[in-house]
Amino acid sequence: MILALDIGGSAIKAAWADEPDAITPMGRIETPRTDFAAFVETLRGILAAMPSRPEAVSISICGVTDIETGRMICANVPCIDGRLLDAELQAALGLPVTVANDADCFALAEAGLGAGLGHDVVFGIILGTGVGGGLVVDNRLANRRGGYAGEWGHATILATSAGTPPVEIPHFPCGCGRAGCVDTVGGARGVEKLHMHLSGEARDSREIVVGWAGGDPAATRTMEIYVDLIAAPLALAVNITGASIVPVGGGMAGAPGLIPALDKAVRSRILRQLDRPLVVPAQCALEPGLVGAALLGLDRFAYA
Structure with missing residues (x-):
């Protein structure tokens, strides 16, 4: 026991x-x-x-x-x-x-009893208040003694132009001391920050995703740019790790339409060609x- x-x-x-x-x-x-x-x-x-x-x-x-x-x-x-x-x-x-x-x-749970069941390499990600992740290979953590494997949220890699038509996005400062990290826009507070930059509106992340689902133009623009911004670093993580499934947890994972949109954007950016979903809701x-x-x-x- x-x-x-x-x-x-x-x-x-x-x-x-x-x-x-x-x-x-x-x-x-x-x-x-x-x-x-x-x-x-x-x-x-x-x-x-x-x-x-x-x-x-x-x-x-x-x-x-x-x-x-x-x-x-x-x-x-x-x-x-x-x-x-x-x-x-x-x-x-x-x-x-x-x-x-x-x-x-979280990643270990998804690999063992959730969406990653049967996959050799599982990259579990969190889109919550901020951004996190974990990497599981053959049902064991890649970083068994600790460390930062899977922490795709912290690296100065965000694009400074995104969307169609493109718009300039600054490298926002991050709590880790750097700037331009995925964490600065990838979580709920990041969506709010991005929306303020794009529209000048101070709106709660829940209002933004509901507005997106309802066809609100400003919210739709924010979420399209959000997906464009975080899909590229997530695709890079998939290419590097060889993950065959990416379960998503955290509060943002429940945003209507977000995971399918992110899945489509990531699959268009990776080397491997898949005719099935790669980025999926957590199931544990x-x-x-x-x-x-x-x-x-x-x-x-x-x-x-």
Whole structure:
């Protein structure tokens, strides 16, 4: 049995798993963000609530493990930032612990139980508040020790002209310290920023995508340029990784018509010729962070 945890800045979701198709959610609890001792006690409380003591703890988290130092980089949960989290939790809980990025766990969930089932290379992407991604090869994470594989949202590669007719697009500054990253326009806040630049209107991303679905000219122009901007770097990622399926999660994935439009634009830009969808909606019904953490833990501990 594996204890799977999905740890975000606001809540910790928990589940226990005996098999990939036997994952039982246990509910959620508020994340202690600034007190590491309280963070550990919260995990001990979850362990105590399990039907029996697990073999290991597997964690999906809103952060990245530095592959050279092993330390966490996690702004949303300050009490774990900079820590050797897996080693410290292993000592505190008395169980083996593995930790992976939440976008990586999303990709792992889609590869194992979702849209990527049966595919050798799965590139799972998140279009939410921002942009993220994870790469799974033969049902295992490409970056098993941590690192940034799959993070297509951060590189200065956006075009500065897009749409038909073309319009100039500035390289907006990114939270990572660079400018022109996919993340600056690819997520919900990016759509709002792009719409403001193009139309001068301050509109919520949901209003923009609804307007697009309803034929609103300004919203339609924004979303056409949005698809043009992010399709090129996504196609590049597909060419580099050889992914045969790209499941999409996050709030933007639910925008009517977005995934088919993005799929068409990406397939027109890649080397491989496909007569089936490549960019598809995520299909994993259960929380993908929990599922990915469970699959990771089962692979590393239960079946090792």
